[in-house]
Amino acid sequence: MRRRRSTGLMAAITAITATTALATAPAAGATTAFQNYVALGDSYTAGPLIPWQRGDPAGCLRSSNNYPALLAAKLGVRSYVDGSCSGADTSHLTAPQRLALGYHPPQFNALRPETDLVTVGIGGNDFNLFSRIVDTCPGLRKLDPNGSPCREHFTVDGVDTLKVAIGKIGGNLQLALETVRSYAPRAKVLAIGYPRIAPETGYCPSVLPFADGDYAWLNSVEQALNGAVAGAATASGASYVDTWGPSLGHDACAEDAAWINGKRLRPYAAPYHPFAAGMHGISGVVYDHLRRGD
Template sequence: MRITRLLVAVSSAAILLTTAATASATAGFHHYVALGDSYTSGPFIPAQRLDPLGCGRSTANYPSVVAAALHVGAFTDVSCAGADTTDLARPQQVPLNGTNAPQLDALRLDTDLVTVGIGGNDFDLFDRLVTTCPGLRPSDPTGNPCEEHFATNGVDTVKTVIGTIRPRIDAALGAIRQRSPGARVLVVGYPRIAPENGYCPDVLPFADGDYAWLNQVERDLNQALEDAAANGDAEFVDTYGPSRGHDACARGGSAWINGKDQDVFAAAAYHPVKAGMAGVAAVVLKALR
């Protein structure tokens, strides 16, 4: 009888310790703030919030999924479509006469978790790619006309632009640290848009040779984010690697990224779909745990 009682007591203690360890690993955040652009906010992914509507902030974006999974004490999502690093510190005008307050204003001294996904809109980097490259495909479908378009005297001007984005990320992380010195800060990278191999011009209308270049542009941007995180006492969350096989060309509902056709009931063109947000959230949660 005593042995049985002892075993039960030991067993109960083990369960309590395991539960406590799991809870400490996955919860306990007092105030979580999400900062970022449209790859964070999730335009057109149902259901859209109205504060303001022009930010395209979804209740199913990855910060919302992460906050729910962690059961955070308080959650503030100020991500906004079209935001670049300057919009972290200044009001951002958005469509439909809305204004998103400076994102950094959401940070508090007691904020203990911050995710930030930004940089792709600086110097109109992302917009220039998706508005220019599809129009150049007909001129050389199997070549790399977009890469050539952005080359000046043999210099890849897109790569140069990414080099100028890095200091902006450094400054942003410094500002986050000033406002929330005790926070765990995660810099969330961008998932892949183009496949590692193959093409799907009906979905992603870049010239065949520009697929590899687009992948390199994303890798360079993510590397800039990773370097900034390492320099700014933050953690980089790689979503490019985990999104292999979930690019815009992926079939059977496995794509994390929408293609060229905007769907106002699902996702903006060239942006994450709901499944993509869930995928990124899983990567972020894994990093936190």
């Protein structure tokens, strides 16, 4: 596979500590019914290592060029607050999140009665779902590279324990989305799904070091998570934004077309997290969703 050229670790350190946000002008001719936008979410919203990293606080690894920032510019909103933070789970919407230095306040603190648009991209850290996958599956590949050792590891008595956890995540998300209404009763609430990490077919173990049979299982886990997000949105009166479908062909194996990084720590993307291209892609998906009035 072709590899992106790295500009070195110093570039990554510079990006992660920079506090100056890039000024982004509204899209030409942008018109919107939304004026006060608040973004909430985890690292797939925050954008760790994507330049430029904001310092409010630095521990959230929040980019000034993540999809909420790009969406705010496309919409031309009057006010925009990004409350997302890497490592957040649904409990951190209403409770402080402990960081390496200090705390990030509850994300719902960013909401106001005048808030009229809220995006919520969260859930993958509940029950350590994503971290259990990426911390476990690469190490199991060598045991059975053509099989599905990670699926087998998480299956107990014929039950996929991660998918059981996802069922509980759905309940957490529904409660969170319903609670938004008490903080921002006028807001249109969008529940943002997760883009695909693994390809629909094929393998790239040098980038995504899972056993061959676990690629399909990883897709099934992500689809189950997105199904939980969609179900929570429907039950709470929010609107689900599908990024799974639009990210077809932009998985971690897609070389220069990838929206998602693989296992490597790169200057401009954390392992298994979106590149800047992914943030641009997702912002476009959300913008189109709003423009259609969905």
